[in-house]
Amino acid sequence: MDLSSATWRKATRSAHTDCVEVADNLPDIVAVRDSKDPHGPALVFTPTTWRAFVNLARSTA
Template sequence: MDLTGAIWRKSSRSSGNQGDCVEVADNLPGVVGVRDSKDPHGPALTFTPDTWRAFVELTRRH
């Protein structure tokens, strides 16, 4: 999947671990990208917005 134009952001909670965390790009239509901040040129996972939303909601509950 081409993620050209993705605007990557880190969680505001990532500051306690030297900034090493996942980054999320949710500015592209129909896809949410997730990558490792330590390897920004490495592979990225992609999810549909509905799947990503469900994941985030589930993690907030636990």
């Protein structure tokens, strides 16, 4: 999968630490990677699956 046009972003609360980065500017996918390894593998989700994960994470925080 070509992620070369992905725009990666980190959560604002983790600006000075390593964490995950998310690219949600690609059609039909949301990609997630480790900020310490930007050239390493990325996980890819459908937008619906990603929204469900984020909503669940927010509800348990």
